Amino acid sequence: MKDTTRLIIVGGFLGAGKTTLLFNATQQLMEKGKRVGLVTNDQASELVDTSFLLRTKVNVTEVSGSCFCCNFQGFIDSVLQVKQEANADVIIAEPVGSCTDLSATLMQPLKENFNKKLVISPLSVLADPVRLADILNGGTAGLHPSAAYIFKKQLEESDIILISKADLLSKNELNTLKQKVEAAYPFATVLTISSKTGEGIQKWLKLLETNTKAGQRIIEIDYDKYAEGEAVxxxxxxxxxxxxxxxxxxxxxxxxxxxxxxxxxxxxxxxxxxxxxxxxxxxxxxxxxxxxxxxxxxxxxxxxxxxxxxxxxxxxxxxxxxxxxxxxxxxxxxxxxxxxxxxxxxxxxxxxxxxxxxxxxxxxxx
Known part of the structure; x- marks a missing residue:
């Protein structure tokens, strides 16, 4: 078994396209000869993401019944299980889409306690461009205000913001949105990707391979509002x-x-x-x-x-x-x-x- 395995955590709100990104990223990594494992997450079993990702023919483990944050031991057990069974070079983990505060609850304990077994990549947060544009304009992206709060907090704690579904926007629209995101979140690296065309995925993976600055900020979270955002x-x-x-x-x-x-x-x-x-x-x-x-x-x-x-x-x-x-x-x-x-x-x-x-x-x- 490999001494160290790269762990990539990809957060982002429901519907951002995380699972499709994981599928395509896995294909690209395997084409380069990498051994890949995946960890999915949900509040209950029977997860579409798990069934879909099993079609990559790689080792997929599911943490169900709670989020990664609230079951850290279950999360790390799954990561280490995939690491061993797949002898993985890379493991990609997808938290529940309504989860935030990942830097404080996942990234920091991982960095302190598992740095001899895992190389922790920067926290990537995927954002749907339509919802993202509305959030930046002061809206709620069609969501309850407390659900929109979760969306915004995910962006605030990110190391890398990935604007997904780039194929839905013109080049000018995409550049304008990217500039707005960079101005609103100057601490984050902002990239654009399209899982449909493959645009930007290789650039993102290359950045993860060379950047080890993970979980660079801890944000303030109103847990009552966070809980309401999930409960609605x-x-x-x-x-x-x-x-x-x-x-x-x-x-x-x-x-x-x-x-x-x-x-x-x-x-x-x-x-x-x-x-x-x-x-x-x-x-x-x-x-x-x-x-x-x-x-x-x-x-x-x-x-x-x-x-x-x-x-x-x-x-x-x-x-x-x-x-x-x-x-x-x-x-x-x-x-x-x-x-x-x-x-x-x-x-x-x-x-x-x-x-x-x-x-x-x-x-x-x-």
Whole structure:
């Protein structure tokens, strides 16, 4: 097993595109001969991100039931497990999208206690350009004010800010947004990336390889507001087997399209809604990160008599209302010839964040 492994932590709010970035970054690292491991995180199991990232054919471990910060031992156990099993050169960890205060609760204890086993890379925070622009203009990006507070705090504690989905903006729009971010957060290195085109990913990875200044600031956090920002979101994770003959591509389009239309009618904020429909060889994935305009689908499924549906939803409503919304929409697009078998289904509201560690000062090695 390698003596030291590089650990890359990629934060950022729900819907920023972290999982797609991890997928593409893993591919690029493997093409260079690197052994890569991944660690995902959520408040419940049945995570779309984990199922999707397993398609990279690398070792993926999931920390579920709490955020990395509130289960530091579970986090480090998973990191060291991946390090050993994969003999990894690089491990990329993706915290829960509604998590912040990572510098005080993750970066500092890692630097102090695990610097002989792990090389800690700068804290990268991914930001959706549309939400980011609205936040910089004093808005809430369509989110509850306390959820927007989390978004802003993630940016404040970052070492590197990655403006994602660069392909959605013109070159001038992207340059203008980058300049605004640099002015608002002068302490951070600001990069633009596109997981769709691959633009900027190699530059980001190269920066991580050469920069060891990780967790350079600890920010003030109002934990009551932080807790409210998470609690305004209902969370749902489900896993369902669908058996029968259907046009699965149309099924996904109808399911997400109907969900998006209902959310528009209800005028409620969305952290993200993710689905993954897969068989052994193929998959379709879909996302909603706001209004129906944000709906995106990729992949394709040919005829299959049985498929696995995984769905994760983070929406500004009660868990019970979210459960009703998802189930009713799913039933509405499921043909009568399709047999639906729920394997796992959980809806919840996150509890008050209680981190295992919280450093008051930046740890500086002697």
């Amino acid at each position: 979101l209902g969370w749902l994770n489900g896993s369902v087997t669908l058996s029968g003959k259907a046009d699965w591509n149309k099924f996904v389009a109808d399911l997400l399209g109907n969900l998006a239309a209902k959310i528009d009618e209800m005028h409620i904020g969305v952290g993200h809604i993710k689905i993954l429909l897969e068989n052994d060889k193929e998959y379709i994935s879909g996302n909603i990160t706001g209004s129906s305009k944000t709906l995106s689908i990729r992949g394709k499924l040919s005829n299959s008599d049985s498929v696995q549906l995984t769905i994760n939803a983070r929406v500004e409503t009660t868990p019970e209302e979210l459960d009703r919304l998802i189930k009713e929409t799913l039933e509405g697009v499921t043909d009568t010839d399709i047999v639906t078998t729920i394997k796992a289904w959980k809806f919840l509201c996150p509890g008050y964040p209680k981190p295992t560690h919280r450093y008051k000062d930046v740890f500086l090695p002697k």
